[in-house]
Each structure stands twice: as structure tokens, then as C-alpha cells.
Amino acid sequence: GESVGLHLPTLSVQEGDNSIINCAYSNSASDYFIWYKQESGKGPQFIIDIRSNMDKRQGQRVTVLLNKTVKHLSLQIAATQPGDSAVYFCAERGSGNQFYFGTGTSLTVIP
Amino acid sequence: DAGVIQSPRHEVTEMGQEVTLRCKPISGHNSLFWYRQTMMRGLELLIYFNNNVPIDDSGMPEDRFSAKMPNASFSTLKIQPSEPRDSAVYFCASSVTGGGTEAFFGQGTRLTVV
Numbered sequence: 001g002e003s004v005g006l007h008l009p010t011l012s013v014q015e016g017d018n019s020i021i022n023c024a025y026s027n028s029a030s031d032y033f034i035w036y037k038q039e040s041g042k043g044p045q046f047i048i049d050i051r052s053n054m055d056k057r058q059g060q061r062v063t064v065l066l067n068k069t070v071k072h073l074s075l076q077i078a079a080t081q082p083g084d085s086a087v088y089f090c091a092e093r094g095s096g097n098q099f100y101f102g103t104g105t106s107l108t109v110i111p
Numbered sequence: 112d113a114g115v116i117q118s119p120r121h122e123v124t125e126m127g128q129e130v131t132l133r134c135k136p137i138s139g140h141n142s143l144f145w146y147r148q149t150m151m152r153g154l155e156l157l158i159y160f161n162n163n164v165p166i167d168d169s170g171m172p173e174d175r176f177s178a179k180m181p182n183a184s185f186s187t188l189k190i191q192p193s194e195p196r197d198s199a200v201y202f203c204a205s206s207v208t209g210g211g212t213e214a215f216f217g218q219g220t221r222l223t224v225v
Contacts, residue, residue: 034213043115043202043216044154089154096166097142097208101154 008087009105019077021105023090028071030092034099035064035075038087044101047075047088077107085109115217117203123223129191132220135184136205144214145178145188146202154202160186161208193224 013019025033031052036044050057050064050073057064063076073090087106091099116135124130136143144159158168163180171178175194180186190197200221204214 036216043204043219045216046213049213091214096159097161097206098144098156098159098167099204099214100156101146103153 008103010108011105012108012110013080015082015109015111016079019075019080019084019107019109021075021077021088021107023073023075023102023105025071025073025090025092025102026100027092027094028068030094032093033064033066033073034091034093035062035073036089036091036101037084038089038104040086044089080107080109082109082111115203115205115215117201117217117220119220120218121221121223123225124193126194126224127192128224129189130193130197130222130224132188132201132203132222134186134188134203134217136186136203137215138184140205140207140215141183142206142208142214143180143186144204144206145186146204146216147199148202148219149199157188190222193222195224198223 034049035047037047038044048059048062048064050066061078065074085108087104089104090102093099118133141162145157146154147157148154157170158178160180176190178188200219202216202219204216206212206214
């Protein structure tokens, strides 16, 4: 029969605009979260992380927000650039140092 | 450091053949992870090791899959016999156990079983 792939959420933004990518995680006991960026043909690359005792963390052009009440993470990218086009994953760390990944969001930046 | 090194980058094999994927973690990292990425299931954790010891292999899909880590600088993922549905990109990642440290990924091995 016909195979059905994951429905990957997509986000298209104009170059220079801000992007917000959302993620729901599953385990309320997770203590550490990471956002990864994956470009075509490459492995996931670390963008920014946050520990469960924090609500917000900022990096260069990126900010991660953590809402433990609703088990929600978001990644904000300021002044989005064409090089930001990729698939973005959130990952939560399990009790044994392993990482579990979300479905991913495909970001396309329109020049 | 060269990062996590995986080989081969691409593998095409016939159904029924044995496939061995290789990984060299970053020196000093004591956790190693094998992931599989497909359109159907996304990024799945297959197995992970801490200090060369397999901790959780519940993600390994079938007995046809096995993984070893004979020393701190080398790990293999073997599929025997391979099937077309094993076609995927397989990633190895490594990290330092504990603390706020991310997993670093290799470039992946794209496996095609025909």
C-alpha cells in the first residue's frame, strides 16, 4: 500500500523577519532540552540548550523558552536569514543521558 | 577534534546481506548513541552506551539489529540480514554523561537496501 510519511510542520518566513518554532515534549521529568538544526544531507547540529530550572535562554540571534507547566518549548530566531532554512528539532534528555527527538519543523526563509 | 566520524557515508546493499555501520565518537565522550532517521518515523533512538556498556536497546527494531562498543573509540551497528525497510539514514552521536552537555552527531550513513 501507499506509505505515508510524517506530517512535518512547515514554516515560511521572509528574510529579516523573526521566526518562532514550537515543540511539545512528553516527559515532565526531563531536565535538559536542546534545539538542533538539520540541513539537507547533514547530521543535526546543536543550536541552543536550556535546563529545566530556567524559563528562558538567549544565544546569538536565538532564544529558547521553556514552559514546564504545559511541557512546551519554543525557539525564536531573530532576523531570519536564508542560511537558517533547515529542519529544526527539539530534543529532551531522558534519565540515562539519552536524547529523544520531536518530529521536527521545516523552516524556509524567503529572500 | 574531527567530530563524530561515521563510515561509510553511503551504503547500497542487496536484501539479505549483512551491513556494518561504523562510528568513532569524539575523544573523551563516554556516551554513544545510534539513531535512525526515516520519513515515516523521524529520528528514532535505537540504542545507547555509557562507558562502552549498552544501557538501553529497547529502540532496536528487531533481532536482526545488533550494536557493539568494544572500546571507547569505536562502535558498530550491524544489520543481518538486511531488508528493504531498513533503508534509512543512520546517525551516531556522542556526548559526555551528565550535566548540560549536548550530543554531537556524525554526518550519518545513508543505507539503501535493494
